[in-house]
Amino acid sequence: MALCFALGSACFLVGPFPGYAELVGESADAVTFFVGSILFTAGGALQSWLSWPTRHTPGAGRMAWWAAAIQSAGTLFFNVTTFQAMHTSLTNTGYDKLVWRPDAFGSICFLISGLIAYRTSPRHGWLPIRGDRGWWQPSINLLGCIFFGISAVAGYVVPSSGSILDLAAANWNTSLGAACFLACALDTLHSGEASKIPGIPRIRELERKLEADVRRAV
Numbered sequence: 001m002a003l004c005f006a007l008g009s010a011c012f013l014v015g016p017f018p019g020y021a022e023l024v025g026e027s028a029d030a031v032t033f034f035v036g037s038i039l040f041t042a043g044g045a046l047q048s049w050l051s052w053p054t055r056h057t058p059g060a061g062r063m064a065w066w067a068a069a070i071q072s073a074g075t076l077f078f079n080v081t082t083f084q085a086m087h088t089s090l091t092n093t094g095y096d097k098l099v100w101r102p103d104a105f106g107s108i109c110f111l112i113s114g115l116i117a118y119r120t121s122p123r124h125g126w127l128p129i130r131g132d133r134g135w136w137q138p139s140i141n142l143l144g145c146i147f148f149g150i151s152a153v154a155g156y157v158v159p160s161s162g163s164i165l166d167l168a169a170a171n172w173n174t175s176l177g178a179a180c181f182l183a184c185a186l187d188t189l190h191s192g193e194a195s196k197i198p199g200i201p202r203i204r205e206l207e208r209k210l211e212a213d214v215r216r217a218v
Contacts (some may be wrong), residue, residue, distance in 0.1 A: 001050065006185035011036025012178035017169035030082070030089035037078040043144030043185075044072035063120040067113045074109025081106065107145075107152040114138075114145035133191050137184045144180025147173045 011032050014020045021029040047068040054061030081103035122129040122136035128139045149174035154166050 001043050002185045002188035003048065004039045004191060006182055008036045008039030008176045009041065009182035013071040013175050016174045019173075027086075027089045034079075034082040034086045036073060037153050039080040041072070041075040041079055044068065044075045047121070060120050063116050067116040070109050070116070071155035074106040074113065077103045077106030077109065081180040104152045107149045111175060113171055114142035118142045120126035132169050134187050137187060140180045141184050144177040144184075147177030147180065151177060158211060 009029040015029055015032045015036065022196075024032070048065070051061075051064040056062065098178035112188045118128075118141070122135070124133070128135055151170045154169035154173060
């Protein structure tokens with residue numbers, strides 16, 4: 001799960017940079033966004049699977065399931081948008097603009113998911129409580145969702161003729177949001193704790209249980 005989110009975030013981090021598009025070409029840049037969205041969907045599906053056993057548990061467990069499910073829905077919207085962008089780039093050789101613009105529905109789903117996760121996390125008022133490892137993940141994850149939301153608004157403002165100011169805002173906010181998601185994913189890879197979604201058991205414990213089940217089955 002964390003690896004999929006990390007790789008997907010990396011795609012959305014580098015994709016908006018004009019230098020990257022100039023280096024690999026517009027078509028490859030569009031493919032980068034599409035691959036990133038598929039990795040996000042894979043990560044979201046695994047996250048939903050991990051939170052499935054807690055869906056009826058009051059409090060953090062149930063909220064973890066809702067946050068994961070809504071985020072997964074958002075990744076599907078990004079799949080559609082990035083595929084359309086990739087198709088445009090591959091079929092229209094005269095297109096010379098960054099073809100993907102952030103999806104509003106996907107960004108809304110991400111924002112709702114981020115709010116649920118932050119609301120469920122340990123807080124003192126509106127501020128996160130410092131303490132356990134990864135305590136900062138819910139707030140950084142929410143910040144990334146906000147950046148994606150800003151990027152979506154800026155992306156829809158960009159006219160077909162191309163507004164450099166709005167295009168730059170869409171690009172930079174996409175990269176900033178992806179950087180926030182990447183930080184959370186890397187921390188989860190390091191610690192095995194999905195702290196951005198409170199209520200999901202430790203990933204390492206689930207891995208050990210799965211390995212034990214596989215050994216018994218064999």
